[in-house]
Amino acid sequence: MRPSCSFSSNEAQLFQSLNGIRHLAETRRFKAWFLDQFGVLHDGKQPYPGAISTLKTLSKHGAKMVIISNSSRRAATTIEKMNSLGFDSSLFLGVITSGELTHQYLQRRDDSWFAALGRSCIHMTWSDRGAISLEGLGLHVVENAEDADFILAHGTEALGHPSGTALPMKLEDLEKILESCALKKIPMVVANPDFVTVEAKALRVMPGTLAAKYEKLGGEVKWMGKPDKIIYKSAMLMAGVDASDCIAVGDSLHHDIKGANMAGIESAFITGGIHATELGLSSFGEVAESSSVQDLTSKYDAYPSYMLPSFTW
Protein backbone atom coordinates (compact mmCIF):
# COMPACT_ATOMS: atom_id res chain seq x y z
CA MET A 1 0.00 0.00 0.00
CA ARG A 2 1.26 3.47 -0.83
CA PRO A 3 1.99 5.82 2.04
CA SER A 4 -0.75 8.35 2.59
CA CYS A 5 -0.49 11.91 3.82
CA SER A 6 -2.53 13.67 6.46
CA PHE A 7 -2.89 17.42 6.29
CA SER A 8 -4.18 19.89 8.78
CA SER A 9 -4.50 23.64 8.92
CA ASN A 10 -1.13 23.99 10.62
CA GLU A 11 1.72 23.01 8.32
CA ALA A 12 3.78 21.85 11.30
CA GLN A 13 1.22 19.10 11.86
CA LEU A 14 1.76 17.42 8.51
CA PHE A 15 2.81 13.82 8.84
CA GLN A 16 2.92 10.85 6.55
CA SER A 17 1.20 7.61 7.51
CA LEU A 18 3.19 4.44 6.78
CA ASN A 19 2.60 0.71 7.28
CA GLY A 20 6.22 -0.01 8.09
CA ILE A 21 9.70 1.46 7.74
CA ARG A 22 10.50 -0.12 4.36
CA HIS A 23 9.83 3.01 2.33
CA LEU A 24 12.06 5.10 4.63
CA ALA A 25 14.87 2.55 4.71
CA GLU A 26 14.97 1.93 0.96
CA THR A 27 15.44 5.61 0.13
CA ARG A 28 18.56 5.52 2.38
CA ARG A 29 17.82 9.12 3.15
CA PHE A 30 18.70 8.73 6.82
CA LYS A 31 22.23 7.64 7.67
CA ALA A 32 21.46 7.25 11.37
CA TRP A 33 18.39 5.84 13.11
CA PHE A 34 17.91 6.66 16.78
CA LEU A 35 15.63 4.01 18.18
CA ASP A 36 13.63 4.04 21.39
CA GLN A 37 13.42 0.59 23.02
CA PHE A 38 10.37 0.29 25.34
CA GLY A 39 7.16 0.58 23.32
CA VAL A 40 9.01 0.31 19.99
CA LEU A 41 11.30 -2.73 19.98
CA HIS A 42 9.90 -4.53 23.02
CA ASP A 43 7.42 -4.15 25.86
CA GLY A 44 9.89 -4.92 28.63
CA LYS A 45 9.04 -8.61 28.58
CA GLN A 46 9.07 -9.59 24.93
CA PRO A 47 10.01 -8.25 21.51
CA TYR A 48 7.16 -6.85 19.44
CA PRO A 49 6.23 -9.02 16.41
CA GLY A 50 8.63 -8.33 13.53
CA ALA A 51 10.98 -6.06 15.49
CA ILE A 52 13.95 -8.45 15.43
CA SER A 53 13.82 -9.07 11.67
CA THR A 54 13.08 -5.41 10.90
CA LEU A 55 16.30 -4.37 12.64
CA LYS A 56 18.27 -6.90 10.60
CA THR A 57 16.79 -5.68 7.34
CA LEU A 58 17.32 -2.04 8.28
CA SER A 59 20.94 -2.80 9.06
CA LYS A 60 21.36 -4.42 5.63
CA HIS A 61 20.21 -1.12 4.13
CA GLY A 62 23.24 0.58 5.64
CA ALA A 63 21.53 2.33 8.55
CA LYS A 64 23.66 3.18 11.57
CA MET A 65 21.40 2.30 14.48
CA VAL A 66 21.72 3.74 17.98
CA ILE A 67 19.33 2.90 20.81
CA ILE A 68 18.50 6.03 22.77
CA SER A 69 16.59 5.17 25.88
CA ASN A 70 15.39 6.92 29.01
CA SER A 71 16.36 3.86 31.06
CA SER A 72 17.93 4.77 34.39
CA ARG A 73 20.35 1.87 34.01
CA ARG A 74 23.68 1.97 32.24
CA ALA A 75 24.15 1.12 28.57
CA ALA A 76 25.56 -2.35 29.26
CA THR A 77 22.31 -3.36 30.99
CA THR A 78 20.30 -2.42 27.90
CA ILE A 79 22.68 -4.40 25.68
CA GLU A 80 22.24 -7.47 27.92
CA LYS A 81 18.48 -7.00 27.96
CA MET A 82 18.30 -6.70 24.17
CA ASN A 83 20.34 -9.89 23.77
CA SER A 84 18.21 -11.75 26.33
CA LEU A 85 15.07 -10.77 24.40
CA GLY A 86 16.55 -12.26 21.22
CA PHE A 87 17.84 -9.10 19.53
CA ASP A 88 21.29 -9.10 17.93
CA SER A 89 22.93 -6.22 19.78
CA SER A 90 25.91 -6.26 17.39
CA LEU A 91 23.61 -4.63 14.83
CA PHE A 92 23.65 -1.44 16.90
CA LEU A 93 26.39 1.12 16.70
CA GLY A 94 25.78 1.65 20.38
CA VAL A 95 23.33 2.32 23.17
CA ILE A 96 22.87 5.61 25.01
CA THR A 97 20.68 5.54 28.09
CA SER A 98 19.81 8.44 30.35
CA GLY A 99 21.35 6.36 33.17
CA GLU A 100 24.62 6.12 31.23
CA LEU A 101 24.67 9.88 30.53
CA THR A 102 23.96 10.58 34.20
CA HIS A 103 26.76 8.28 35.30
CA GLN A 104 29.25 9.84 32.88
CA TYR A 105 28.37 13.44 33.72
CA LEU A 106 28.52 12.72 37.46
CA GLN A 107 31.82 10.93 37.06
CA ARG A 108 33.58 13.35 34.71
CA ARG A 109 32.18 16.60 36.13
CA ASP A 110 33.72 18.44 33.18
CA ASP A 111 30.49 20.34 32.59
CA SER A 112 30.20 23.55 34.66
CA TRP A 113 26.78 22.63 36.09
CA PHE A 114 27.98 19.21 37.24
CA ALA A 115 31.34 20.60 38.40
CA ALA A 116 29.47 22.87 40.84
CA LEU A 117 27.31 20.04 42.18
CA GLY A 118 28.25 18.75 45.64
CA ARG A 119 28.84 15.11 46.56
CA SER A 120 26.04 14.47 49.08
CA CYS A 121 22.78 13.27 47.58
CA ILE A 122 19.33 12.02 48.38
CA HIS A 123 19.05 8.92 46.17
CA MET A 124 15.65 7.83 44.85
CA THR A 125 15.99 4.39 43.35
CA TRP A 126 14.34 1.05 42.61
CA SER A 127 13.73 -1.87 44.96
CA ASP A 128 11.77 -4.66 43.21
CA ARG A 129 13.29 -3.71 39.87
CA GLY A 130 16.82 -3.73 41.36
CA ALA A 131 18.64 -0.77 42.96
CA ILE A 132 21.08 1.33 40.93
CA SER A 133 24.77 1.22 41.86
CA LEU A 134 26.55 4.53 42.48
CA GLU A 135 29.94 2.86 42.52
CA GLY A 136 32.80 4.94 41.20
CA LEU A 137 30.94 8.25 41.46
CA GLY A 138 32.38 9.42 44.77
CA LEU A 139 28.93 10.27 46.13
CA HIS A 140 27.72 10.20 49.73
CA VAL A 141 24.13 9.08 50.08
CA VAL A 142 22.30 10.95 52.84
CA GLU A 143 18.80 10.55 54.27
CA ASN A 144 17.83 14.13 55.02
CA ALA A 145 17.40 17.17 52.81
CA GLU A 146 19.43 19.24 55.34
CA ASP A 147 22.52 17.15 54.59
CA ALA A 148 22.03 16.94 50.81
CA ASP A 149 23.61 18.95 47.96
CA PHE A 150 21.29 17.46 45.36
CA ILE A 151 18.70 14.77 44.62
CA LEU A 152 19.56 11.92 42.28
CA ALA A 153 16.42 10.28 40.88
CA HIS A 154 16.97 6.86 39.32
CA GLY A 155 13.75 5.18 40.43
CA THR A 156 10.40 5.63 42.14
CA GLU A 157 10.30 2.68 44.55
CA ALA A 158 12.91 3.26 47.25
CA LEU A 159 15.17 5.65 49.13
CA GLY A 160 18.89 4.91 49.06
CA HIS A 161 20.46 4.44 52.50
CA PRO A 162 24.02 5.58 53.44
CA SER A 163 24.90 1.88 53.94
CA GLY A 164 24.31 1.26 50.24
CA THR A 165 21.01 -0.57 50.66
CA ALA A 166 17.66 0.78 49.50
CA LEU A 167 14.61 1.22 51.70
CA PRO A 168 11.35 0.51 49.82
CA MET A 169 9.14 3.60 49.94
CA LYS A 170 5.77 4.68 48.58
CA LEU A 171 5.67 7.34 45.88
CA GLU A 172 3.77 9.69 48.22
CA ASP A 173 6.54 9.42 50.82
CA LEU A 174 9.22 10.13 48.24
CA GLU A 175 7.18 13.19 47.22
CA LYS A 176 7.17 14.37 50.84
CA ILE A 177 10.97 14.26 50.82
CA LEU A 178 10.90 16.39 47.67
CA GLU A 179 8.97 19.03 49.57
CA SER A 180 11.75 19.44 52.12
CA CYS A 181 14.37 19.43 49.34
CA ALA A 182 12.49 22.21 47.54
CA LEU A 183 12.60 24.31 50.70
CA LYS A 184 16.39 23.90 50.74
CA LYS A 185 16.47 24.76 46.99
CA ILE A 186 18.79 21.92 46.02
CA PRO A 187 18.79 20.74 42.38
CA MET A 188 17.66 17.35 41.09
CA VAL A 189 19.37 15.19 38.48
CA VAL A 190 16.82 12.86 36.91
CA ALA A 191 18.35 9.76 35.37
CA ASN A 192 15.13 8.68 33.67
CA PRO A 193 12.88 11.51 32.44
CA ASP A 194 10.00 9.19 31.50
CA PHE A 195 6.70 9.76 33.31
CA VAL A 196 5.44 6.23 32.76
CA THR A 197 6.58 3.22 30.78
CA VAL A 198 4.82 0.35 29.06
CA GLU A 199 5.62 -2.91 30.82
CA ALA A 200 3.85 -5.94 29.42
CA LYS A 201 0.88 -3.69 28.58
CA ALA A 202 0.69 -2.09 32.06
CA LEU A 203 1.89 1.48 32.67
CA ARG A 204 4.45 2.02 35.44
CA VAL A 205 5.39 5.28 37.16
CA MET A 206 8.88 6.47 36.22
CA PRO A 207 11.23 9.07 37.78
CA GLY A 208 10.15 11.84 35.38
CA THR A 209 6.98 11.98 37.47
CA LEU A 210 9.07 12.88 40.54
CA ALA A 211 11.01 15.44 38.48
CA ALA A 212 7.83 17.08 37.20
CA LYS A 213 6.54 17.24 40.77
CA TYR A 214 9.83 18.80 41.88
CA GLU A 215 9.63 21.48 39.17
CA LYS A 216 6.09 22.25 40.33
CA LEU A 217 7.48 22.76 43.82
CA GLY A 218 9.93 25.28 42.31
CA GLY A 219 12.92 22.94 42.21
CA GLU A 220 15.59 22.96 39.51
CA VAL A 221 15.76 19.74 37.46
CA LYS A 222 18.50 18.51 35.14
CA TRP A 223 16.69 16.23 32.68
CA MET A 224 19.31 13.70 31.53
CA GLY A 225 17.45 12.12 28.61
CA LYS A 226 14.71 12.63 26.07
CA PRO A 227 13.29 15.20 25.28
CA ASP A 228 16.45 17.11 26.26
CA LYS A 229 18.99 17.74 23.49
CA ILE A 230 21.73 16.19 25.61
CA ILE A 231 20.93 12.63 24.48
CA TYR A 232 20.51 13.52 20.77
CA LYS A 233 23.85 15.37 20.74
CA SER A 234 25.49 12.32 22.25
CA ALA A 235 23.86 10.03 19.64
CA MET A 236 24.88 12.28 16.73
CA LEU A 237 28.43 12.34 18.04
CA MET A 238 28.44 8.53 18.27
CA ALA A 239 27.16 8.15 14.69
CA GLY A 240 29.27 11.03 13.32
CA VAL A 241 26.26 12.65 11.64
CA ASP A 242 24.39 15.96 11.53
CA ALA A 243 20.76 16.41 12.53
CA SER A 244 19.64 16.39 8.87
CA ASP A 245 20.99 12.82 8.44
CA CYS A 246 18.99 11.33 11.31
CA ILE A 247 15.57 10.00 12.11
CA ALA A 248 14.33 9.21 15.61
CA VAL A 249 11.75 6.47 16.16
CA GLY A 250 9.67 6.42 19.32
CA ASP A 251 6.27 5.91 20.91
CA SER A 252 6.15 8.88 23.32
CA LEU A 253 5.06 12.21 21.87
CA HIS A 254 6.47 14.18 24.80
CA HIS A 255 9.83 12.36 24.94
CA ASP A 256 10.66 10.91 21.53
CA ILE A 257 8.84 13.19 19.12
CA LYS A 258 9.15 16.50 20.97
CA GLY A 259 12.81 15.65 21.67
CA ALA A 260 13.42 15.06 17.96
CA ASN A 261 11.58 18.30 17.13
CA MET A 262 13.80 20.27 19.51
CA ALA A 263 16.97 18.60 18.19
CA GLY A 264 15.93 19.36 14.59
CA ILE A 265 15.66 15.67 13.70
CA GLU A 266 12.90 14.00 11.67
CA SER A 267 10.83 11.49 13.58
CA ALA A 268 8.59 8.45 13.25
CA PHE A 269 5.82 8.05 15.80
CA ILE A 270 4.88 4.48 16.74
CA THR A 271 1.21 4.63 17.69
CA GLY A 272 0.95 1.16 19.29
CA GLY A 273 3.07 1.99 22.37
CA ILE A 274 2.48 4.29 25.30
CA HIS A 275 -0.33 6.23 23.56
CA ALA A 276 -2.20 3.16 22.24
CA THR A 277 -5.10 3.45 24.68
CA GLU A 278 -5.47 7.21 24.17
CA LEU A 279 -5.62 6.54 20.42
CA GLY A 280 -8.31 3.87 20.91
CA LEU A 281 -6.01 1.05 19.75
CA SER A 282 -6.40 -2.39 21.27
CA SER A 283 -4.53 -4.82 19.03
CA PHE A 284 -1.00 -4.94 17.65
CA GLY A 285 -0.66 -3.39 14.20
CA GLU A 286 -4.03 -1.64 14.35
CA VAL A 287 -3.89 1.62 12.38
CA ALA A 288 -4.72 4.80 14.30
CA GLU A 289 -7.14 7.36 12.88
CA SER A 290 -5.17 10.30 11.46
CA SER A 291 -7.52 12.76 13.12
CA SER A 292 -6.94 11.15 16.55
CA VAL A 293 -3.18 11.34 16.03
CA GLN A 294 -3.46 14.98 14.97
CA ASP A 295 -5.43 15.84 18.10
CA LEU A 296 -2.85 14.12 20.26
CA THR A 297 0.14 15.76 18.53
CA SER A 298 -1.47 19.19 19.13
CA LYS A 299 -2.10 18.31 22.76
CA TYR A 300 1.56 17.42 23.28
CA ASP A 301 2.87 20.11 20.90
CA ALA A 302 5.01 17.39 19.32
CA TYR A 303 4.95 16.81 15.56
CA PRO A 304 6.20 13.60 13.95
CA SER A 305 7.26 13.42 10.29
CA TYR A 306 5.78 9.93 9.98
CA MET A 307 3.38 7.73 11.89
CA LEU A 308 3.34 3.91 11.92
CA PRO A 309 1.35 1.36 13.94
CA SER A 310 4.53 -0.52 14.93
CA PHE A 311 8.23 -0.94 14.16
CA THR A 312 7.80 -3.37 11.29
CA TRP A 313 9.22 -3.61 7.79
Ligand SMILES: [Mg+2]
Ligand atom coordinates in the same frame (compact mmCIF):
# COMPACT_ATOMS: atom_id res chain seq x y z
MG1 LIG B 1 9.13 4.27 24.55
